[in-house]
Amino acid sequence: MDKRVFRYVRLAGAVSKESFAEDLGRMLADFAGGSLGVRQARDGFAAVLRLAREGRPQIIGSAEDGVIVISVRDLAELLEVAREPTLGETLVSAGFKPYRSRINVEERRNNERLKRRE
Structure with a gap:
């Protein structure tokens, strides 16, 4: 998974819960290459799972109020x-x-x- 996501999660204590959820959703959608519609995800579910297992979370629905498909390894x-x-x-x-x-x-x-140490 992208290290920017980890960095943002680490700094999450400094922002409100609503702002954190919206920003994280947008960041994950950008990283995933956009969000998928429900029909799109259903028709290509095998590809959605494959991409999630490869470390690319998949957003289904809108970026702000969507559902994320993520591998167990990335969640851990x-x-x-x-x-x-x-x-x-x-x-x-x-x-x-x-x-x-x-x-x-x-x-x-x-x-x-002052001199630089070498």
Whole structure:
């Protein structure tokens, strides 16, 4: 499955549920090459299943309110990505406390240019 979908699912906590569902539907429809009508999907159901098994989710109906045919393997990957903790959640669970005071950074003493490490 396209990595953009996984990235969007990972960031889903920052958007509303309605917006997430609509955006995800549109993204999957774009990735699948558009959505299929019910009659189209019924007539070519073997092809729909084959494409879904190959990692290309198939949208049946409109992109915003359609049904998605997806392989079990891709569903498992999506669920795994969705439950991975974010960096912020990991820091909080480790007991990270942000430094609330001002941080003073001294000026460099020499005018030597910075060099790239090789």
